[in-house]
Amino acid sequence: MIKLQHVSKTFSVGKNKIEALKDVSVEVNRGEIFGVIGYSGAGKSTLIRCVNLLERPTSGKVFVDGVDIQSLNKKDLLKLRRKIGMIFQGYNLLETANVYDNVAIPLKLEGISGDEIKARTEKYLEIVGLKDRSKAYPSQLSGGQKQRVAIARALAHEPEVLLSDEATSALDPNTTDSILELLLKVNRELGITIFLITHELDVIQRICDRVAVMDKGRIVETGSVVDVFTRPTEAMTKQFVHDEARFRIPPTIFKDLIATGKLVNLTFIGESAKDPALATMAKRYDVLPSIIAGGIDQLKDQSIGNLLVHIKGDQGKVDEAIHFLKSRQIVVEEVSE
Amino acid sequence: MADFLNQWGGAIWDGFIQTMQMTVISLLFSIIIGLPLGVLLVLTRKNGQLENVVIYTVVNSVINVIRSIPFIILLFFILPFTKAVAGTTIGVRGVIVPLVVACAPFIARLLESAMLEVNRGVIEAYQSMGISTPKIIWHVIIREARSSIILGLTIAIIGLIGETAMAGFVGAGGLGDLAYQFGYVRFQPDVMYAVIIILIVIVQIVQTIGNVVARRLKKN
Ligand SMILES: Nc1ncnc2c1ncn2[C@@H]1O[C@H](COP(=O)(O)OP(=O)(O)OP(=O)(O)O)[C@@H](O)[C@H]1O
Ligand SMILES: [Mg+2]
Numbered sequence A: 001m002i003k004l005q006h007v008s009k010t011f012s013v014g015k016n017k018i019e020a021l022k023d024v025s026v027e028v029n030r031g032e033i034f035g036v037i038g039y040s041g042a043g044k045s046t047l048i049r050c051v052n053l054l055e056r057p058t059s060g061k062v063f064v065d066g067v068d069i070q071s072l073n074k075k076d077l078l079k080l081r082r083k084i085g086m087i088f089q090g091y092n093l094l095e096t097a098n099v100y101d102n103v104a105i106p107l108k109l110e111g112i113s114g115d116e117i118k119a120r121t122e123k124y125l126e127i128v129g130l131k132d133r134s135k136a137y138p139s140q141l142s143g144g145q146k147q148r149v150a151i152a153r154a155l156a157h158e159p160e161v162l163l164s165d166e167a168t169s170a171l172d173p174n175t176t177d178s179i180l181e182l183l184l185k186v187n188r189e190l191g192i193t194i195f196l197i198t199h200e201l202d203v204i205q206r207i208c209d210r211v212a213v214m215d216k217g218r219i220v221e222t223g224s225v226v227d228v229f230t231r232p233t234e235a236m237t238k239q240f241v242h243d244e245a246r247f248r249i250p251p252t253i254f255k256d257l258i259a260t261g262k263l264v265n266l267t268f269i270g271e272s273a274k275d276p277a278l279a280t281m282a283k284r285y286d287v288l289p290s291i292i293a294g295g296i297d298q299l300k301d302q303s304i305g306n307l308l309v310h311i312k313g314d315q316g317k318v319d320e321a322i323h324f325l326k327s328r329q330i331v332v333e334e335v336s337e
Numbered sequence B: 001m002a003d004f005l006n007q008w009g010g011a012i013w014d015g016f017i018q019t020m021q022m023t024v025i026s027l028l029f030s031i032i033i034g035l036p037l038g039v040l041l042v043l044t045r046k047n048g049q050l051e052n053v054v055i056y057t058v059v060n061s062v063i064n065v066i067r068s069i070p071f072i073i074l075l076f077f078i079l080p081f082t083k084a085v086a087g088t089t090i091g092v093r094g095v096i097v098p099l100v101v102a103c104a105p106f107i108a109r110l111l112e113s114a115m116l117e118v119n120r121g122v123i124e125a126y127q128s129m130g131i132s133t134p135k136i137i138w139h140v141i142i143r144e145a146r147s148s149i150i151l152g153l154t155i156a157i158i159g160l161i162g163e164t165a166m167a168g169f170v171g172a173g174g175l176g177d178l179a180y181q182f183g184y185v186r187f188q189p190d191v192m193y194a195v196i197i198i199l200i201v202i203v204q205i206v207q208t209i210g211n212v213v214a215r216r217l218k219k220n
Helices: A044-051 A074-083 A099-109 A114-127 A143-155 A173-189 A201-207 A225-230 A235-244 A251-259 A270-274 A277-285 A315-326 B002-044 B053-068 B071-077 B079-086 B091-116 B120-128 B133-170 B175-185 B189-218
Strands: A002-013 A016-028 A033-038 A059-064 A084-088 A161-165 A193-198 A210-215 A218-224 A261-269 A288-298 A303-312 A330-334
Touching: A002 A044, A016 A033, A016 A044, A016 A218, A033 A044, A033 A173, A033 A201, A044 A059, A044 A161, A044 A193, A074 A084, A084 A143, A084 B120, A099 A114, A099 A143, A099 B133, A114 A143, A143 A161, A143 A173, A161 A173, A173 A193, A173 A201, A193 A201, A201 A225, A201 A288, A210 A225, A210 A235, A218 A225, A218 A235, A225 A235, A225 A261, A225 A303, A251 A261, A261 A270, A261 A315, A277 A288, A277 A315, A303 A315, A315 A330, B002 B053, B002 B091, B002 B133, B002 B175, B002 B189, B053 B091, B071 B079, B071 B091, B071 B133, B079 B091, B091 B133, B120 B133, B133 B175, B133 B189, B175 B189
Parallel strands: A033 A193, A033 A210, A084 A161, A161 A193
Antiparallel strands: A002 A016, A002 A059, A210 A218, A261 A303, A261 A330, A288 A303
16 A cells, blocks of 8 residues: 655755655555654654655655655646545644634635535544534634544545544543544544554554554564564664553562562463463462562553563572463563663 | 814815825735735745745845835835836826835735744645645635734735825825825914824724734634
């Protein structure tokens, strides 16, 4: 659906050159929700803006539906952009137009007939749940409602892809949830492919099928959300996961625990959660596991359980026990600092 | 009072009509010329949609030069140009040209600053929807800037009314001319006072209307 090949982008600011993207390749499949996560300044916005050429790559190719979009003339590029909806952190609505007109005006400018405009505007305002606020102006709406209008505006063009540049970053957690629900609905019920960027791990976990981790203009890791977040290989990914998902242990408690055994972080994915692995281990290896902390993360299609476990016992036995856990489809990570 | 009206009412009314004529006609021409210039400035400036250093620098400098010449000097300075364009250098017709030359760059400038206030993100959103630049200029930028544009035009109109007062020097008449000819030259201060009061009222009305319209257009 969307394919970026060896895309680089360099901004010149005076004499300085800023390499915002360095040889980035990503592919977004039709029908999926693909997320890019990275810290501020990683180049995420630049990347997503290359998909509809709001930003032109310095080098590399961008394909949408197999078409090399940099080779399109002006008119065809405008047409292509109508197939690609986009929403933003700042909503970007017309302040001088009410909700209805914010959705209808772009359709009018596109040359769509009056009846069709009315039908689509009503349909998509209904889908985002704002039909009864048609006459309100953006200044009278909450952030979440404004983002809903922006989503309706994007959907009204009946695009195949929706690009989202930090659509939930300015919203509180509850509103973020409801917008993410809406995006899931858009993906599932309307079959629209979603390409989003975010700096929030939660957004990736909640709705994405696949994820790319971005750092300083490069994609450092790509894969399914479950894989990337349960078995992160790159330092940057680990940092994200640990920043948000792992348990923080106060140093004094940690010192006591480590003196009497080993600390392990266990991640259970889907089916492995039902396996009584800890009990079996305790019995078989004669060690004493105690649970220090635990939690569960809901991903799009499955849940991931996390346990911080202290295993007390003989040095040798403890090592064997950890080895056993690793063989049971549990992601085991020894905590050593 | 009745005496005064009998004696001066007609002259003041004529002056009022002439002032209105000069203001409205010059304003229309100034908008017709200033609007495209303002749009050109916005488009060709750095990081604009049609960035072009040469065009921007030229237009920008010409506007600055014209705006630094006081109107009374401009009026005489461009007499040959006025003659060429309007066919005459006197009367209402003769004063329209210098009024427009003075006012159009001002309108270009105020449109430019009003349009630059429009959130870039909204413009990008419309670009991302495949809307062409001319449509974005009219339906997004000018629309979103309309409240500031009205406030700016209000200032331009008040400025124009002031400038028409100097039109007397080329025999264009108007309220300012009346005040000068009778109030100052022939020493009839009550005519001058009457004209001043009328001008104050006009400016108040224009400013009030401008404020109300701008507020209603703003929608928030
Ligand atoms: N138009 C521009 N001109 C110059 N430099 C730019 C421009 N746009 C982006 N950059 C630079 O490119 C780098 C990547 O920016 P980008 O906006 O893509 O990051 P981001 O990952 O989206 O960050 P954030 O989370 O803060 O939005 C930054 O160093 C930024 O300063
Ligand atoms: Mg960004």
